[in-house]
Amino acid sequence: QQVREATYKGQVYSGLLFPLMQGMSLLNTAIVIFFGGWLALNGDLERSVALGLVVTFVQYSQQYYQPLMQISSGYSMIQLAITGARRINEMFDEPDEVKPKDGIKVKGIKEAVALNHVDFGYDSQELVLKDVSITVNKGEMVALVGPTGSGKTTIMNLLNRFYDVNGGSVTFDGIDIRELDLDLLRSQVGIVLQESVLFSGTIRENIAFGKPEATEAEVIAAAKQANIHEFVMTLEKGYDTEITEENNLFSTGQKQLMSIARTILTNPELLILDEATSNVDTVTEAKIQRAMDEAIKGRTS
Template structure:
C-alpha cells in the first residue's frame, strides 16, 4: 500500500498541470458513459416495440384485417435513436482518447527529462554502485511500462469507473430487484481478483528488478566483448546470460500466469451472472413481479447491463499487470529521485586558482560504513609541484583523487585549497579549476573538435589546435580526411587507445586547470605510445599543481615528491632518489619493476 501511495504521488506530480485537459476528458467521459448506459434501455424498448408490432400484426392477420394498421414507426424511431447514441458515444470516446494521448506523451516526456536532469545532479557514488545497464533500464523498460500503462490503462480506469457508476444508477433506477441480482456476485469476484492480484504483485516487482540486473549484465559483457573473445570466455558468458535470463523468465512467467487468470475469471463470472439474471428475471415475470408486457425487454436490458458491468470489471482487473508494472516503474524511478544530490553551498567560496597550496589534513574516509579506506592521511602540495602517488592496488590512491575533486566527502579531516575547505567552495567553481585524465579515456559522439572543446565550448580554433599540439595529437588529426571535423562514434575503431587518451589530454589542456589529476593515464598503452603520452603529460603538468597516479614508476621519476600508500596509510614520502636510498617499500617496487622489464 505504501508503494501504491508513493506511485500515486509520483503520477500526480507529473499530471497535475494538465487539469484543464482532464476537465475535457471528464466531460467527454460523462457524455460517452451516459449514452452507453442508456443504450441497453433502448435495446429493451426496441424489443418491446417489435413484440407489440408482431402481436398486432398477427391479430390483424387472424381477423383478415389490413396489416398496415400494425405500424413499425415506433420500432424504427428507437433503432435510429440507438444508432445516434452509439455514434455520439464513439465520438466522445475518441476525443477523450486523443486528449489522454497528448497528456501521456507530454507527462512521460517530462519524466524522462526530469530523470536525466536528476542524474546530472547526483553524487558519483550512485554511479559507482549501480551498473550502467540498471540505470539505463529505468529510462527504457520502466518508463516504457509507465507510458504503456498511462496510454492504455489510465483512460480505461476513468471511463470504466464512470461506466460502472452509471450502470449502477441505471440498474437501480430501472428495477431494484434485478439490480441487486446483477451485483450480488460482485463481492465474490473482487475477493477472487484480490487474491490473484496479491500473488501477482510479488512476481511483477521481481520481474523488473531482474530485468535491471539482466540489462546490467548485457551492458557489461558488450563493453568487455574483446576481453571475452581474447580469453575464449564466450561459453561462460553465455552461461551467465542464461542464468540471468532464466531469472527474468521465471519471474515474468509467474507474474503473467497470475495476471492472466484475472480476465478469464471475470469472463466466467460474467457468464454465470448473465445466467442468474435471465433465471431470476424469468422467475419474477412468471410470478407476476414484472409486467409481462415489458418482461422480455426488461430481462434483455438487464442482460446487457450485466454483461457491460462485468466487462468493465474484467477489463479493469485484467489491466492489473500493466498497472503493477507502472507502479514498479514509478518505484524504481523514485529510487533515483530519492538519492541525495551533491551538496552545493549556496554561498560557496569561488575558487579563482591556487595561490599557495593544496592540503589533506588528518583525512579518514570509507566508501561503506565499517570499511575504512584512508587512515589519518596528511598531504601538502605547494603551488606548481608535481606529486606522485604509488602503492599496491587497493592502497587508496584513486580515493585520494576522488576526494580532491570532491566526488566524495571525507569522514574526518579536511581537503583544503589555500586553507579553504573545499566543502565550503562553490562546486562548479572547484570543478572548473580541476582537470582529470582518467585511466579509461572517454570520447563522446560528435567530432574530434567537439570532444576537445567539451569542457570549454567557446574555445577558438587557435586554442583547439594549440591544445592538440601540446597533447601531441595534432599531426595525427591533420592526416584524417576531415581533420578536426572527423566524426567520433562508438561504432567505429578509428582511434587507438593511445590516440583516445591524447585527445582526452587535449580536452584537459584546453580548460587550463589550476589543479591537474592524472589517474594512471599510461597504463593501457604500449611503450611507444606511453612515451608520446608522457611527453603530452609533461606539457600539461608544467607550471601546474598536479597529482599523478602511476603503476609504471619510470613515468614519475621527475616528481617533486613521491608519496607511497599502503592499506590506506602513507608509509613513505620523498623524492625518487631519497626513497631509493631508504631501501624501503618503494625501492622494492622500483627494483621489481625493472627486474621484470
C-alpha cells in the same frame, strides 16, 4: 540471493496476474450468458428483448475487463517504473553539497598543494587514509604508487573536495580548501580518469566540454598537444563527427586522448592523472605518455 528471491516473486506474481484476470473475465461472461439465457427462457420479458439484453451485457462485461487486463499485462513494467521513481526521489532527498557562503576566491596555485596529517574513511569506522601528509610545490610532479584499495583515487577525491576529510586538512597555498569558493576550486583542477568518458555530440563539443566558449583554434591546439588531431583529420567530417552510443568509432586509447585534450583545453592549475593508461596497449600508452608530457609542462601534477 535477495535479488534472486525478489525477482522470482515478482515474475510469479506478474505471470499469474494476466491469466487470472483472463479467467475472471471468462467466468464473468459465462455468468452473464447463463443468467441472460435463463431470463430469456423463463423470464417475463419477450425472448427477442431478453436476447438483445444478453448480447449487450456480454459486450459490457468484456469491455469492463479490457482495461483491467491491459493494466495486469503491464504490471511488471509499472513496478519497475515505481522503483525507478523511488530511486530518483531518494537522490533528490540527498543533502546538497555544503558550499562556503563567502568562499575565498583564489586564482591559481602560487606556492603548493598540501595534505596535512589527513585522516579519511568513506565509513567513519574504517579509515582509508591515516595521518597522510603530502606536499606538491607549484610546477612539481608527484606520483602516488600503491596496491588497489590503498587510497590513491581517494586522495584525488579529497583534492576536489568531493569528500571532506575526517581529520587534518587539504590546503592550496596554505588555505584550507573548505574555506575556498567550491566552483572556483574545481575549475582549477583537471582530472584524467582511468575510464575515459565521451558525451553525445561532436568531437569539437567533447573537447570543449569544460570550456564551451573555446575557439576553433584553441580546440585544435589542445587536440594537437594530446596527439589526437591527425586521427580526427582522417575522419570524413573531422571535428564535426558525431559521437553517439551506436556510432562509436573510437578505440579506448583514442577516447583517452580526447579526454586529455579536454583537460588541456581547460588549462588547469592542478592536474590529476588517475591511472590514465591502465586500459590501453603499449603503443597507445606511449602516445598517451607523450600527450601527458605536454599536458604536465609547467603544471602542478
